[in-house]
Amino acid sequence: MCGIVGYIGFRKADQVVISSLKRLEYRGYDSWGIAVKHNNKIMLVKRVGAISEDKMHEMAEGNIGIGHTRWATHGKPSEFNAHPHTDCSGEIAVVHNGIISNFQSLKEELEKKGHKFKSETDTEVISHLIEEFYRGDLKDAVSKTIDVLRGSYAIVVMHARKEELVAVRYKSPLVLGIGDEEWIIASDVPAILDYTSRVIYLEDGDVVSLTKEGFEIWKGNERVERKIETIPWSIEDAEKGGYDHFMLKEIHETPRVIEDTLFEYISEGVDIDVSFSAGISEIIFIACGTSYHASLVGKYLIEKLTGIPARVEFASEFIYNQPPMSRSLVISITQSGETADTLEAMRIAKKHGARVLAIVNVLGSTATRIADHVLYTRAGPEISVAATKSFIAQLVILYLIALKLSRLSRSEIERLAEELRVMPELVRKVLEQEGKIEQIAGKLAGYENMMYIGRGIGVPIAMEGALKMKEISYIHAEAYPAGELKHGPFALLGKNTPVIASLVPDETYEIMLSNIKEVKARESLVIAVADEHDSEIEKYVDFVIRVPKTDSIFTAITHSVALQLLAYYTARERGCEIDKPRNLAKSVTVE
Ligand code: AGP
Numbered sequence: 001m002c003g004i005v006g007y008i009g010f011r012k013a014d015q016v017v018i019s020s021l022k023r024l025e026y027r028g029y030d031s032w033g034i035a036v037k038h039n040n041k042i043m044l045v046k047r048v049g050a051i052s053e054d055k056m057h058e059m060a061e062g063n064i065g066i067g068h069t070r071w072a073t074h075g076k077p078s079e080f081n082a083h084p085h086t087d088c089s090g091e092i093a094v095v096h097n098g099i100i101s102n103f104q105s106l107k108e109e110l111e112k113k114g115h116k117f118k119s120e121t122d123t124e125v126i127s128h129l130i131e132e133f134y135r136g137d138l139k140d141a142v143s144k145t146i147d148v149l150r151g152s153y154a155i156v157v158m159h160a161r162k163e164e165l166v167a168v169r170y171k172s173p174l175v176l177g178i179g180d181e182e183w184i185i186a187s188d189v190p191a192i193l194d195y196t197s198r199v200i201y202l203e204d205g206d207v208v209s210l211t212k213e214g215f216e217i218w219k220g221n222e223r224v225e226r227k228i229e230t231i232p233w234s235i236e237d238a239e240k241g242g243y244d245h246f247m248l249k250e251i252h253e254t255p256r257v258i259e260d261t262l263f264e265y266i267s268e269g270v271d272i273d274v275s276f277s278a279g280i281s282e283i284i285f286i287a288c289g290t291s292y293h294a295s296l297v298g299k300y301l302i303e304k305l306t307g308i309p310a311r312v313e314f315a316s317e318f319i320y321n322q323p324p325m326s327r328s329l330v331i332s333i334t335q336s337g338e339t340a341d342t343l344e345a346m347r348i349a350k351k352h353g354a355r356v357l358a359i360v361n362v363l364g365s366t367a368t369r370i371a372d373h374v375l376y377t378r379a380g381p382e383i384s385v386a387a388t389k390s391f392i393a394q395l396v397i398l399y400l401i402a403l404k405l406s407r408l409s410r411s412e413i414e415r416l417a418e419e420l421r422v423m424p425e426l427v428r429k430v431l432e433q434e435g436k437i438e439q440i441a442g443k444l445a446g447y448e449n450m451m452y453i454g455r456g457i458g459v460p461i462a463m464e465g466a467l468k469m470k471e472i473s474y475i476h477a478e479a480y481p482a483g484e485l486k487h488g489p490f491a492l493l494g495k496n497t498p499v500i501a502s503l504v505p506d507e508t509y510e511i512m513l514s515n516i517k518e519v520k521a522r523e524s525l526v527i528a529v530a531d532e533h534d535s536e537i538e539k540y541v542d543f544v545i546r547v548p549k550t551d552s553i554f555t556a557i558t559h560s561v562a563l564q565l566l567a568y569y570t571a572r573e574r575g576c577e578i579d580k581p582r583n584l585a586k587s588v589t590v591e
Contacts, residue, residue: 002083003027003069004095004174005191006156006165008210009182013037013065020184020191021067022051026239027188028381029069030077030364035084035093035158038062042093042160046082064165066156068095071381072363074103075120085124087131088115091160094130096123097187098152098172099263106148126155134159139209139218142166146207152263154187165210169202176200176208176215178228183210189231190238197231245578247384247472251564252431255424257389258557260378261396262421270417272400276357276373281327283310284354286318286345288588290387290467291333294394296460297556298331301402304553308405318345324354332358335382335390336587337365346370359397361390375401384579385586386472388564391464392427395556396420419551429548430561437562440527440543441569444498445473451489451499451524452479452563453515455508461529461556462502465563471581473571482515490522498525500566501541502559505531506552516540527566529559 003024007016017034033046038061051069068083075081084093100106103122106129111117115128126145133141138159146153152171158164167174167185177184177192177199184192185208192199200217202208203226207218217224233242243249265272283302285295295312302310313321315332324330330349334342337360347370349356358371361379368374377393399420403413444450450469452462459481466477480489482501493499499519503512517540519526526541531549538544545566547558571578 002071002097002187003029003191004067004097004154004156004187006066006095006158006167006185006210007182008064008165008212009179009184010063011182012061013063016184016195017065017067018051018053019194020186021069023190023194023235023239024069024186024188025051026190026383027069027071028383029071031070031072031079031082032068033070033082033084034065034067036062036065037158037160040161042086042090042158044084044086044093046079048077048079048082064158064163066093066095066158066165073099073376073378074122077364080119081121083123085119085121085127087127089131092127092130092134093158094123094127095156096126097154098170099260100125100149100153101151101263102149122151130157138162138164138166139207142168143207143218146170156185163211167202167208167210169206170204174202176202178215181212183215185210189233189241190235193231193233193235193238198228199231200226200228202226244572245384245568247386247388247568247578250382250384250389251561251568253380254389254392254561255427255431257379257393258396258424258427261393264376264378265397265400266417266421270400270403270413272375272397272404274401274404276355277329277405279327280308280329280355281325283308283329283331284324284349285310285312285331285333286315286342286349287333288315288339288341290391290464291335291339291342291394293460293464293467294333294391294398295331296463297395297457298333298398298402300457300460301398301553302405305402305406305408307407313345315339315341315345319348323352324349326353328354330354330356332356332367332371333394334358334367335361335377335379335387335394337362337367338587340588343367343370359394361393382586385581385584386468386567386578391560392557396423399553416551416553419554423550423554423557426548426550426558427561430558431565433545433547433562434565437545437565438569440545441566442573443525443543444527444566444570445573447496447498448475449492449497450475450477451493451497452477452502453482453485453499453519454502454504455482455512456504456506457553457556458482458502458504458508458512458559461559461563462500464560465500465502465567468564468567469570471584472567472578473574473576474582475570482512485515485518493519493522493524495523498527500563501526501528502555503528503530503534503537504552504555505534505549513540529562
């Protein structure tokens with residue numbers, strides 16, 4: 001995810017901005033840039049790749065500057081697309097986090113007025129709009145600009161002839177650091193902490209004017225006061241946003257990730273472009289690990305909602321199985337876009353003449369270059385090896401595809417789309433169960449074996465739950481369809497093997513209760529993940545993790561977040577190295 005920084009004070013701005021951007025490197029980025037005001041001119045440096053100081057001597061002595069690390073969304077990683085973006089005169093420079101959803105229509109209007117654009121980004125419309133509105137008052141021009149912007153944004157702006165920075169926040173974080181005669185504004189606290197620990201967390205709609213004399217915060221026409229807080233964290237803590245591990249931070253980012261992914265593909269209705277599916281006779285999912293489990297949910301949704309035949313293949317096994325046909329749509333799911341097995345399976349699919357759609361989190365990754373079509377998840381960089389928020393973002397895309405291709409009635413599709421829209425809120429409610437889940441994890445941490453069970457959509461939920469548990473806690477965790485227990489795995493059950501059961505409120509519910517009774521008869525400890533209104537379940541199991549009520553198809557989201565937390569707290573209780581489990585890598589680039 002992008003990072004932004006702005007500095008005004010007495011130090012050399014290029015040095016402050018560069019060092020602060022480096023503090024944001026952990027968030028991931030593919031390009032970067034900085035702008036410094038000097039002698040009534042804007043000096044710009046933009047680069048693809050890692051932050052370096054090769055051109056910094058050109059920045060001279062200016063002590064007003066802005067900078068940005070970019071995680072590409074609109075347009076590939078390139079110097080043109082890197083921020084800061086300028087207007088036609090080159091006097092206004094802008095850095096931006098977020099998405100301007102109406103940038104296309106704004107760009108067309110601005111082009112009609114003669115504005116020339118240099119990048120493919122949504123951000124560049126902001127600098128040109130400010131230029132349109134600028135009459136000598138930068139804050140006024142920025143306020144008029146945000147009146148016409150739709151989407152989410154944190155923006156910092158400078159003007160070559162003003163001793164001022166103007167910043168604004170709407171649905172994208174922005175923190176103002178208050179030093180002694182210097183001010184630094186950034187998207188994230190680590191960028192600030194080297195200079196001050198006194199901060200103001202800006203609120204949506206706040207417009208800040210920073211000069212060398214001080215700062216003012218405005219909301220509309222009114223000047224407002226905001227509380228100054230003191231950050232008690234070290235830099236390292238701050239990178240994790242105060243969480244003990246990136247995994248926990250990333251789980252907590254899930255509501256925002258769902259919002260960002262939905263924002264991209266849903267407005268009045270489900271707007272995802274499914275032209276890739278024209279004339280197809282089957283869908284084949286290929287993926288590895290967690291992305292494979294997302295594919296299993298995808299197959300369930302496609303078959304249930306659309307009637308199109310679907311199968312799922314481990315990417316590493318694809319070559320040995322029934323090859324695709326020219327009318328097959330191959331959907332490859334990969335967070336990193338660099339998993340060697342998945343890339344190879346995509347190449348094989350293309351050799352057979354199949355159409356390939358990639359669902360990817362990392363822009364510009366190899367998978368995006370092999371695929372015929374790409375849909376991006378908006379999970380932002382995922383640092384912990386265990387995939388969490390990226391898995392949920394993959395599911396969101398799969399729901400959108402299945403709904404768009406669905407043969408359900410229009411009203412039923414609208415009902416489900418509405419449920420999907422409230423999913424961020426439901427995930428927040430799951431996160432509120434954290435304390436309870438931590439207590440249950442405390443009971444599990446001493447075991448060496450576990451069994452996860454489910455039926456229907458509960459099977460991939462169980463498989464992903466077990467994968468999370470095994471990879472970070474090193475507990476041997478297996479997942480089975482509940483109906484399969486009697487065909488072998490029952491032999492493993494007993495006091496030493498707790499069972500985690502996903503209870504989905506659909507046609508599988510009653511039979512799951514019977515299966516749980518059978519498990520309890522073998523004296524296993526049973527933990528159920530169940531609907532908040534389920535008054536039956538407590539009679540059958542030892543502990544219940546409650547999740548908010550939703551349509552059964554969306555339990556893949558609510559249950560999975562609960563099981564991610566269960567794995568996290570179990571691993572933590574066992575003292576495991578959670579973010580970097582032994583023998584594993586975030587991106588598996590060998591077959
Ligand atoms: C799960 O937590 C792992 N990180 C792993 O299973 C991962 O999902 C798998 O290696 C596939 O990675 P990809 O999505 O980047 O292709």
